[in-house]
Amino acid sequence: xxxxxxxxxxxxxxxxxxxxxxxxxxxxxxxxxxxxxxxxxxxxxxxxxxxxxxxxxxxxxxxxxxxxxxxxxxxxxxxxxxxxxxxxxxxxxxxxxxxxxxxxxxxxxxxxxxxxxxxxxxxxxxxxxxxxxxxxxxxxxxxxxxxxxxxxxxxxxxxxxxxxxxxxxxxxxxxxxxxxxxxxxxxxxxxxxxxxxxxxxxxxxxxxxxxxxxxxxxxxxxxxxxxxxxxxxxxxxxxxxxxxxxxxxxxxxxxxxxxxxxxxxxxxxxxxxxxxxxxxxxxxxxxxxxxxxxxxxxxxxxxxxxxxxxxxxxxxxxxxxxxxxxxxxxxxxxxxxxxxxxxxxxxxxxxxxxx
Amino acid sequence: xxxxxxxxxxxxxxxxxxxxxxxxxxxxxxxxxxxxxxxxxxxxxxxxxxxxxxxxxxxxxxxxxxxxxxxxxxxxxxxxxxxxxxxxxxxxxxxxxxxxxxxxxxxxxxxxxxxxxxxxxxxxxxxxxxxxxxxxxxxxxxxxxxxxxxxxxxxxxxxxxxxxxxxxxxxxxxxxxxxxxxxxxxxxxxxxxxxxxxxxxxxxxxxxxxxxxxxxxxxxxxxxxxxxxxxxxxxxxxxxxxxxxxxxxxxxxxxxxxxxxxxxxxxxxxxxxxxxxxxxxxxxxxxxxxxxxxxxxxxxxxxxxxxxxxxxxxxxxxxxxxxxxxxxxxxxxxxxxxxxxxxxxxxxxxxxxxxxxxxxxxxxxxxxxxxxxxxxxxxxxxxxxxxxxxxxxxxxxxxxxxxxxxxxxxxxxxxxxxxxxxxxxxxxxxxxxxxxxxxxxxxxxxxxxxxxxxxxxx
Numbered sequence: 001x002x003x004x005x006x007x008x009x010x011x012x013x014x015x016x017x018x019x020x021x022x023x024x025x026x027x028x029x030x031x032x033x034x035x036x037x038x039x040x041x042x043x044x045x046x047x048x049x050x051x052x053x054x055x056x057x058x059x060x061x062x063x064x065x066x067x068x069x070x071x072x073x074x075x076x077x078x079x080x081x082x083x084x085x086x087x088x089x090x091x092x093x094x095x096x097x098x099x100x101x102x103x104x105x106x107x108x109x110x111x112x113x114x115x116x117x118x119x120x121x122x123x124x125x126x127x128x129x130x131x132x133x134x135x136x137x138x139x140x141x142x143x144x145x146x147x148x149x150x151x152x153x154x155x156x157x158x159x160x161x162x163x164x165x166x167x168x169x170x171x172x173x174x175x176x177x178x179x180x181x182x183x184x185x186x187x188x189x190x191x192x193x194x195x196x197x198x199x200x201x202x203x204x205x206x207x208x209x210x211x212x213x214x215x216x217x218x219x220x221x222x223x224x225x226x227x228x229x230x231x232x233x234x235x236x237x238x239x240x241x242x243x244x245x246x247x248x249x250x251x252x253x254x255x256x257x258x259x260x261x262x263x264x265x266x267x268x269x270x271x272x273x274x275x276x277x278x279x280x281x282x283x284x285x286x287x288x289x290x291x292x293x294x295x296x297x298x299x300x301x302x303x304x305x306x307x308x309x310x311x312x313x314x315x316x317x318x319x320x321x322x323x324x325x326x327x328x329x330x331x332x333x334x335x336x337x338x339x340x341x342x343x344x345x346x347x348x349x350x351x352x353x354x355x
Numbered sequence: 356x357x358x359x360x361x362x363x364x365x366x367x368x369x370x371x372x373x374x375x376x377x378x379x380x381x382x383x384x385x386x387x388x389x390x391x392x393x394x395x396x397x398x399x400x401x402x403x404x405x406x407x408x409x410x411x412x413x414x415x416x417x418x419x420x421x422x423x424x425x426x427x428x429x430x431x432x433x434x435x436x437x438x439x440x441x442x443x444x445x446x447x448x449x450x451x452x453x454x455x456x457x458x459x460x461x462x463x464x465x466x467x468x469x470x471x472x473x474x475x476x477x478x479x480x481x482x483x484x485x486x487x488x489x490x491x492x493x494x495x496x497x498x499x500x501x502x503x504x505x506x507x508x509x510x511x512x513x514x515x516x517x518x519x520x521x522x523x524x525x526x527x528x529x530x531x532x533x534x535x536x537x538x539x540x541x542x543x544x545x546x547x548x549x550x551x552x553x554x555x556x557x558x559x560x561x562x563x564x565x566x567x568x569x570x571x572x573x574x575x576x577x578x579x580x581x582x583x584x585x586x587x588x589x590x591x592x593x594x595x596x597x598x599x600x601x602x603x604x605x606x607x608x609x610x611x612x613x614x615x616x617x618x619x620x621x622x623x624x625x626x627x628x629x630x631x632x633x634x635x636x637x638x639x640x641x642x643x644x645x646x647x648x649x650x651x652x653x654x655x656x657x658x659x660x661x662x663x664x665x666x667x668x669x670x671x672x673x674x675x676x677x678x679x680x681x682x683x684x685x686x687x688x689x690x691x692x693x694x695x696x697x698x699x700x701x702x703x704x705x706x707x708x709x710x711x712x713x714x715x716x717x718x719x720x721x722x723x724x725x726x727x728x729x730x731x732x733x734x735x736x737x738x739x740x741x742x743x744x745x746x747x748x749x750x751x752x753x754x755x756x757x758x759x760x761x762x763x764x765x766x767x768x769x770x771x772x773x774x775x776x777x778x779x780x781x782x783x784x785x786x787x788x789x790x791x792x793x794x795x796x797x798x799x800x801x802x803x804x805x806x807x808x809x810x811x812x813x
Binding site for chain 1: 557
């Protein structure tokens with residue numbers, strides 16, 4: 001990953017709300033397809049605890065078979081979930097999407113989420129530690145079947161080569177703030193198509209004592225206003241180094257169908273930088289921002305309205321200016337991020353599971 | 356009789372029909388992976404193809420098992436059988452976008468899931484699929500499996516149904532919690548021995564109200580649990596006489612539980628080996644069996660009871676004279692063979708094999724459970740056989756484990772289904788859009804207790 005200002009960037013879109021119109025999920029497929037045909041590189045699926053929102057990972061899985069090039073990236077919590085299940089679910093998402101899955105690893109800071117599963121409320125450094133542990137469990141489990149572990153060797157009657165399966169023997173560190181746990185492994189699903197799914201986390205969750213920078217492939221960066229966003233991207237890149245891609249977060253409200261963005265913004269609030277204005281202005285803003293950031297994730301105020309404007313007026317112009325990477329049909333999410341497919345960390349180990 | 360009356364009636368009435376489900380097992384010794392035409396066990400294409408074939412054959416349901424820990428044999432992952440499978444609900448959510456009518460059934464255990472999280476994910480799948488989701492409830496509880504989870508092993512085997520029942524009732528309350536389709540949601544509280552839940556559920560009821568509940572336990576406790584809680588029991592009794600007996604038993608248990616005689620449907624696990632003629636079917640069966648139980652599988656089968664390596668023994672020779680090294684059989688973990696008295700069993704088996712003049716391989720072939728679950732014959736003969744099940748109401752359908760992936764349903768859908776339709780014992784179209792409609796199950800009614808409870812808790 002590099003900061004190079006000439007390297008074209010990528011655009012992600014948050015699809016929150018798609019598929020929620022009284023329970024008909026056909027519109028979810030339509031929204032993801034619309035985002036794909038508009039040229040977005042990735043779709044993200046928030047798991048915010050909003051009434052009516054179905055599980056984020058399942059929404060991403062639903063979109064897998066009906067799309068071809070767009071990366072599908074759900075938020076999955078790390079604090080109140082089972083790391084073993086999370087790992088298997090994400091690996092499965094990678095299978096159903098043909099290698100287009102990613103993971104926004106979140107750490108729920110929520111007494112409600114704790115109470116739902118009967119756990120103590122975690123806050124402060126404990127959040128980063130839970131996220132770090134869960135990510136480590138997933139990464140080890142994704143490597144626990146080497147790529148060629150399924151051998152189907154008729155002569156010896158062996159379906160798998162047991163030497164290529166590995167116990168992961170994860171244990172939380174001694175100073176772990178939450179309840180200690182361990183995970184034995186191996187996974188119950190072979191290595192995902194990408195080998196390792198790209199893992200993304202909020203930049204504030206990454207750093208010493210939290211999620212180690214080398215555990216994530218990209219971070220999400222927020223700022224209170226659009227003007228501050230580029231500087232924040234630079235700061236984060238300096239703090240975390242060149243190996244982590246930086247994705248800027250931007251709320252978007254556009255002039256649409258005769259209604260001015262300013263008018264449409266009334267009553268909206270949120271902690272993210274918001275661009276409100278014309279499509280042409282957004283093109284200029286994003287072209288500048290993409291000189292600093294590797295990618296930008298857009299949060300449209302109204303999926304139907306913004307997606308329409310973005311696909312007609314914003315993405316084509318950005319592409320014409322050379323600010324966007326061409327989408328890769330049948331490419332993986334790793335391809336999009338410029339990451340090679342890594343060998344399993346256990347591949348060079350002399351002994352397999354049980355030896 | 357209307358469906359509503361059937362379900363409430365105190366007298367069992369056969370529906371006169373059977374339905375099919377397909378069980379994509381993922382981990383098993385029945386899939387003949389050695390055959391050249393055997394496809395991937397994990398690529399989405401295998402799942403898509405078999406689910407769409409099943410839907411073409413008007414199957415009611417597509418089942419997936421759950422993986423919690425990879426099977427082990429003599430202390431290492433088991434090498435000989437197909438293994439490695441996707442997360443059930445993730446795969447089913449993906450299949451929801453490429454199918455329209457077939458039910459999507461996820462096997463999920465009550466020990467290594469949290470009720471609020473699992474209920475939410477099942478409700479999600481139900482909404483995403485337009486009311487086609489179901490939960491096959493299992494109660495795996497051993498500490499060996501627990502080694503992959505935060506809590507480890509924490510549940511006594513004896514408590515598993517008590518725990519499971521509290522879990523299921525909590526899930527039902529979560530699915531019941533929205534006052535109307537638009538809300539508001541009411542808070543659900545549960546304080547039990549093993550967990551506490553305090554949640555304001557996020558999701559409304561689905562087109563089929565809530566996920567359909569399947570259950571597979573066969574002990575008296577398991578059957579009573581099913582009689583109280585389940586919509587369908589995934590039974591282990593496909594043979595005609597057993598099936599009739601099982602129906603009788605389940606009807607009694609359902610009535611004792613205060614439900615109607617027809618309230619719980621029965622779908623036994625089964626395997627079909629079909630061909631145009633009986634002779635061809637038998638030939639095919641020999642071929643299938645030879646690939647299911649190869650020489651290595653036969654020896655490995657004995658090893659799990661002997662607890663030691665027996666690879667020096669000739670699969671085509673007699674059973675080993677050497678004694679087991681274990682008290683109880685437990686060496687293939689996660690396969691459900693634990694607990695038999697090993698030495699006693701070995702003596703018995705040696706005598707039996709000697710009597711019948713069977714080699715290791717022949718003996719193991721005669722022992723594996725699927726023998727009783729297999730329907731072998733011509734399309735017409737098997738159709739006649741199944742029509743008799745339908746006529747007396749021995750079962751409501753069969754849950755078919757294909758022995759080859761992904762083409763294992765082709766014969767059934769292309770040849771057996773039309774024969775059954777001609778006999779008037781198989782659906783000729785989907786009855787509705789939801790799984791509940793297609794199975795002919797009653798829609799649950801939001802209980803007054805639940806409503807009152809919700810108000811108190813809010």
